[in-house]
Amino acid sequence: MNFAPRYLGRGSWLARRDPRVLVIAVVCFVLAAIQVWDLRIMLILDLIAFAYYRTARIPFRQVRRQWMLAILFVSLLVFANGIIASGRIQRLPEGVEPHIYGYIPLLGTPVSAESLTFALVQFLRFLSLIAVGFPIAFAIAPDVFGVTFARLGVPYRFAYAIDLTWRFIPSLAEDFRSTIDAQRVRGMDFTGQSRNPVARVRRQIPVLVPTIVNAIAGAEDTIDAMDLRGFGTGERTWFQDLVLDRTDKLVLIGFGSLLVVATIGGLVTSSSVLWVPDAILPR
């Protein structure tokens, strides 16, 4: 049964890059994006992020579910943030008062042009981060995760743990699925889940317990196998050779420049201040 990690971007322009580029690009992009509160610039960052994402050529139908979940999560986060902040808005230009449309019933949270813009910027920022981050999961070959992080200075035991995670996620998924099947033939019904989260977790016990017990039992063999091949006993080499080519360097320069521009722009321009389109201000 094939539960291999989904290297969906295999062969794409981005997958041909040195995998360190994909990691550094995310770091640069995140640091740049968190400084931007101007909606117009955030839209540009989204354009850059999605253009970058397209170069990974990840088939949408195979990641549709992940995108749906990510968008749902981000929407909830932005909404909850708006509620928790009670209408307070960061990064407002000095002296500007919010233009309030009204108040959320019961909660009394004010809804203003500024709070909506604030939420929209946050939403677009998270979306751009996901677009830049997804290629790490889908466009890096599963066997180079360890060496990628090791070459970025992460101690090799931790770096190899990343490799191992990628290796054993499919096995865990396979065990999980087998256990579900084993309980289904005992009449367990996985449809009609309760809305009570505690009840939902309790219902999963017949699946979770065997999966976890087997994973722990299997880990002993894996540790033995690693010990027996000398893991963790001294200096280690990496079979995979990572070399930055000219294109890799250009991509890194591009993302590095983005970070520099965002940082300087934040200091000398209003890019780090919330910009509200005139069109949505109440007349």
Place this chain on the structure above:
Amino acid sequence: MAEPVVRIEGLTYRYRRASEPAIRDIDLTVEAGEVLLVAGPSGCGKSTLIRAINGLIPHAYPGELSGSVRVNGRLTTELRLRDLAAIIGTVLQDPAKQIVGATVEAELAFGPENLGMDRTEIRRRISDVAERAGIRNLLGRETAALSGGERQLLAVGGILMLEPRLYVVDEPLANLDPASAARLLGILRTLADEGHAIVIVEHRVEEALDLRPDRVLYLEEGRTRYLGSVSGFLEIADPDAVKLPFDAVLARFRSDPSLVGTIPAAPGHHAGAAPPGTLAAPGADPAESPRLEFSGVRAGFGDREVLHGIDARLGRREIVAVLGPNGSGKTTLFRTAMRLLKLTGGEIRVDGEPITNRTVAQLASTFGYVFQSPSQMLFARTVREELTFGPRNLGRDPGTFGAIVTDALERTSLDVVEDILDRPPLTLSFGQQKRLALAIALSLEPPTLILDEPSAGQDHRTARRFMREVMAIPGLESIYLVTHDVDLALTHADRILLFREGRVVADGPPLEVVEDTDRWIACNLRPTSLIRANARWSGLNGAFLDAETLAARVATGTAAAP
């Protein structure tokens, strides 16, 4: 004289939390170029001996050790695991747990990387090993997508990369179809011929003999019961405890006529001494509608089709074994019938009704499905809770639970285990867990059992006992089983469905199906000594007999003439 690769003197070892030593007073040497076969029933200390040789004991398993283990003349206690890894290569029983690389190349490179080997040298070795292990076609593939047989060969490849002097191989044949097993044994034989030492632990002795071991170490209860030549071992080994070639079994019966009276009641229900019950008088009645009928069935995983148009009828009162190579669709067939996998074409009918009219839970009332590993399903705090889980799911009357539990325990002989109802399932022995899995299936009172690899994880004796108990369960109408164990299938089934690449290539009584040797071998199956013996003495019109029954008949002159 050169120092042996391994020298063990007076070795006794007790695990930290155990009350008794796992092995006692072991003395052993293994020379370069020698193949040592280690055999014995489950729990005899084989795994502990392996750990003592490869250095996991005492480096990774603290406990009480006396005596000494020397590898290349040096005490393992004085060597680091890193040093031992360069001398001893160990292949563990379950390759799925041993393989840590996400791709084949990453897996092969893992050991040399840990020893700090140069990248160019690693590449050279990958190329050599891929050729040597016959896995060049696997290069570039992700390990999660490999079949069981491919994983086993890759696990061996990962060890070959380290070019050790000694290879320690733990039950390598357990997950392999016979042809893959033969390929693996061929690799090990070549290594021995080149001067490497091999220690192979295997209770499938008949197949392991293809490796032409120089000596056999037979362990029982942690002690050396026998250490010497293969011929000497075949003279003393208990055929019930380890699987021996038929000629060895026959020789034992001829030399000791008293053995004839010790044959268990019915290793196969064909043997003429079957236990009472519906299964005692089986046989497909052509006029009777089948229990399970496959018509042009297609199914698989995602885009990958595994079953390519299966047509088969499985009777209400018969025992059917499905045989075939790894990945040929044997398990997929029954998982599709249970609606655990989606049917992509054709139709499956149960008792004349399409399976689409029933839920998985409803199908479970007809088919008790026993998975390969009991640990895949055990979760409850007590055996009682475990056994009432199914009936509760199906909405049975709680007032009947007591009777259901008692009945299931009695039918699987678990009722004799002390305080069984209140025992946590995971504290039972593996054999008891297997029987509990059977009891769980029976708690839904199905007329038919589906057994997926019933002998997996069990030694010869416990696997045979398990099958004997299954065949003796009262009230069962039919059993369908999927197995790699050719002799087990042939001796227990009325009918064999032979699978190859998702298609049925033969369907008939055991002796008829094995008659076509070319087809048998093309399905990666092994022509065992028992097949040859049955063909020789029983004749095509006879039943397929297990080794002891046939040997007894031959020894007493009651078998059909050759």
